[in-house]
Amino acid sequence: MINKVFRWLLTxxxxxxxxxxxxxxxTTKLLHGIVNITSNSISKxxxxxxxxxxxxxxxxxxxPYIIKSVWRITEFLESGIQKMPTNDIIIGALGLITGLIxxxxxxxxxxxFFSGNTILSIIGGTISIILYIIFGTLGVDITIKKKEDLNNLFAFTKRFGKDKKSKNESRGSASQPKVLDTSVIIDGRIFDILKTGFVEGPIVIPSFVLEELRHIADSSDSLxxxxxxxxxxxxxxxxxxxxIxxxxxxxxxxxxxxVDSKLLKLAQTLGGSIITNDFNLNKVAEFQGVVVLNINELAxxxxxxxxxxxxxxxxxVKDGxxxxxxxxxxxxxxxxxxxGGKKYVGEDVDVIVTSVLQTAAGRMIFGKIKNSQDKAV
Structure with a gap:
């Protein structure tokens, strides 16, 4: 039905x-030598x-051929636009508008200068079309390539417009976005931590983390x-x-x-921190100057x-x-x-702590059997 409407409109x-x-x-009598057109109004x-x-x-x-071609071009453009992130589309549109202006x-x-006669008008119109095409394309291309710089500029402007804060913000302050990585989401403790209110938002969940979670959820491995x-x-x-x-x-x-590198780049772009329990990501983030809130360190x-x-x-419970x-x-x-606890496997005993070792991966306690120490004394 819609094709018929378009066909009649084109007609x-x-x-x-x-x-x-x-x-x-x-009017210009260009075809009077080819076609016999007299001065009679009926022939005109x-x-x-x-x-x-x-x-x-x-x-x-x-x-019909024009309509099919238009639909194909529309489908091609639509499929290309759907693959682009929303931010890229908005930034590209702004670049196009700027270029056209x-x-x-x-x-x-x-x-x-080109308004003197018909030939000059045609030349001026052609140049105008070329200018619109060139600067429109340049506007889209430049803004897409510089999108990260523009995002940083917009984020800085947004933060600058808010109330002035301390120059040295505390680690993981409420003003910083908190980016969740895949490991901390699967771990599950983040829900209870956020529920207590000790960590405030905004909480940012990257789309590529969601995609990774979806792949894991569709895995053939049951675990x-x-x-x-x-x-x-x-x-x-x-x-x-x-x-929140x-x-x-x-x-x-x-x-x-x-994905870990993307997380670091996103945190740098947003000026935020990463919440994780991945030991390796923690070390790489520290090296790159990205603030990390490690769930294991908190525990x-x-x-x-x-x-x-x-x-x-x-x-x-077992041998060492x-x-x-x-x-x-x-x-x-x-x-x-x-x-000396090997011979007491499966038994309840009293021990005396000799030392405590604290690492980023956890805490270990070392001790001796109390009775053996008493005997030694």
């Missing part, structure tokens, strides 16, 4: 174009009518599939149940392949503090790596390495 356009062309040819009218109908018929016959200003500066679905459930809980600002960032970096920081000489009642050692665990998962 009407063909009739109008045909009328103006035949009227022009008759007949020439214009025949010419108008002829143009309309030609357009009517070729209209510049072209219009240049055109107006020499329009008087990976379960972890991926758990991560998606955690995101839904954060978005629906918590009174959650943003989905469509920014992508096609030239960067690794270690709030574990009960033990000091050398303190007594503990634990159960030895070194000869004669036994291993036990606290309720929070902290490993306790007990010297």
């Amino acid at each position: 009407v356009v063909g009739l109008v174009v045909g009328f103006f062309i035949t009227s022009f040819l008759e 009218i007949a020439f214009i009518v025949v010419g108008t109908l002829l143009f309309g018929l030609i357009v009517y016959l070729i209209a 510049i072209a219009g200003l240049l055109k107006s500066s020499f329009s008087d 990976k599939r379960t972890r991926g679905r758990r991560g998606l459930d955690i995101l839904n809980q954060i978005q629906k149940e918590l009174p 600002s959650v943003e989905i960032s469509e920014r992508d970096f096609p030239n960067i392949q690794e 270690n920081a709030i574990k009960p503090v033990v000091i050398p000489g303190e007594e503990m009642h634990i159960q030895i 790596k070194e000869s004669g050692q036994g291993v036990a665990y606290l309720d929070d998962g902290t490993m306790i390495v007990v010297e």
